Amino acid sequence: MLFIVSLVLALFTALFLDRQLKSKPAVFYISAAVLTAASIIVSQSSITVSSPFIRDYVIGMFSRGALGAAFWAIVMWTGALPAGSAPIKKLMPVRGELSITAAVLTLAHIVTFGMRYITSIINGRTGTGSAFRDFVITCILSVSMTLIMVPLTVMSFKAVRKKMNAKTWKKIQRLAYLFYAMIYIHIMVLFVPKAQKGREGYFLSVLVYSAVFIGYAVLRLRKAYLSKNKEASRLVPNAVCACAFIIPLCLSGIVSRSAKTVQKPVSTSPEPTFEAPEEAQSPTETTSATANAAGKATTSVKATTTAVTTSGSTEKTTESATEETTQPITEEENVSDQQESNEPEETPQQSYRFRNGTFEGTGEGYEGKVHVTLTIEDDVITSINASSDDDPEYFDDAMDKVLPQIKSSMSADGVDACSGATYSSNGIIEAARKALEQAAN
Structure with missing residues (x-):
């Protein structure tokens, strides 16, 4: 899972490179900025990345905001851990540097998806029904989070912080709590519908993100309570916190699975081939x-x-x-x-609609070209794959709906598009039709 990998990288940076981050923070800021810029350039240009690993994990770690969210998670938990603990002593001195790095990494996600949302609004591709509702919610949350993140990031620089009144700085920094809550809501709006549809990996993502953010909120409230009631017993607050963590986490899992419909993935393994019926003999x-x-x-x-x-x-x-x-x-x-x-030996004559081999086709998707590659053996599609620079959230839905239809019918005609991902679906259908035309006898 992308967020878990990002979380490991963020933890390694915070725990093992804390001294370097403290002494030479500019190196980390510049490195994060270069990686962010590279991710934006690749995602916004016509460059096609053929490697799924590079596209989904390396570039996706930046463009989808997973690495930025992981650094924000470290910043959050640093403020929620018990005072005087070993992690606090390790992370608190570099908390400001970690937040600046997180903000720089988050810019890749803001720019990449911001451009897509703007393009969608201009072209009127905002979806209908629940898709339109989710689109509006994510737009509002994205703009609000950006407006909060930018001033908080600027205030995290020591030069700026020294010039501000300590009380004023602290009051403004409390907006970070709202920012963290918006991150979680933003993720749930995007991921829960995918998990309900049975999309692979999204149910686990919902649980992991919920554990991180709900756990932070519970520990932060516990820390605030104990700081004001130092003499109080910790048994009751600990029990309350345990329930406050487990119950919402279970609810998030129930909501994510309640409307789940299991979709059979497109198999890339060869299917049994059947002999074509013999044609009638000539006169x-x-x-x-x-x-x-x-x-x-x-x-x-x-x-x-x-x-x-x-x-x-x-x-x-x-x-x-x-x-x-x-x-x-x-x-x-x-x-x-x-x-x-x-007498010549009579051999059965077999005729196929398509030639054996691998064929490719391209179509116009939501935001760029869609590439479809299919392999045919004796009029049977043994494998079919599609790739595009379209929003993975929608393109993956389109693949799950369209590719199985094309594979089973050996045709791109009469294929139903995926609701909410019509443009990506049409791009896949167009590309598959061109590939089948190349394969036709």
Whole structure:
């Protein structure tokens, strides 16, 4: 899962590179900015990344905001851990640097998806029904989070912080709580519908994000309560916090699975092939077959007549009868053998609609070209794959709906598009149609 990998990288940076981050923060800021810029350039240009690993994990870690969210998670939990604990002593001195790095990494996600949302609004591609509702919610949340993140990031620089009043700075920084809550809501709006549809990995993503953000909120409230009630027993607040963590986490899992419909993934393994039915024989083949049959019948009649004549000649001696009957039978058998050897062997003729091999086609998707690659063997699609620079959230839905139809019907005609991902669906259908046209005999 992308967020777990990002979380490991963020933890490694915070725990093992804390001294370097504290002494030379500019190196980390510049590195994050370069990686962010590279991710934006690749995602916004016509560059096609063929490697799924590079596209989904390396570039996706930045463009989808997973790495930025992981750094924000470290910043959050640093403020929620018990005071005086070892992690606090390790992370608190670099918390400001971590937040600036997180903000720089988040810019890749803001720019990449911001451009897509703007393009969608301009072209009127905002969806309908629940898709339109989710689109509006994510737009509002994205703009609000950006407006909060930018000033908080600027205030995290030491030069700016020293010039501000400590109380004023602290009050403004409290907006971070709202920012963290918006991150979680933003993720749930995007991921829960995918998890409900049975999309692979999204249910686990919902649980992991919920554990991180709900756990932070519970620990932060516990820390605030204990700081004001230092003499109070910790048994009751600990029990309340445990329930406050487990119950919402379970609810998030229930909501994510309640409307789940399991979709069968498109198999890339070869399927059993079936022989095509033999075509009707041509008139020439029919005449030849009839003549051969007649020849064999004539030979059979001659052999039978000879046998009867031979058996009827009882007055001849055994030697003469043998000499008289053996000669004509042998000649007839030789003629029959020669006729059979001259007859061409009949082989079943099979005709296929498509040539065997791998074929590619391109179509116009939501935000760029869609590429479809399919492999055909004896009029059976043994594998079919699609790739595009379209929003993965919608393009993956389109693939799950469209590719199985094309594979089962061996055609791009009459294929139903995925609701909410019509443009990506049409791009896949167009690309598959061109690939099948190349394969046609």
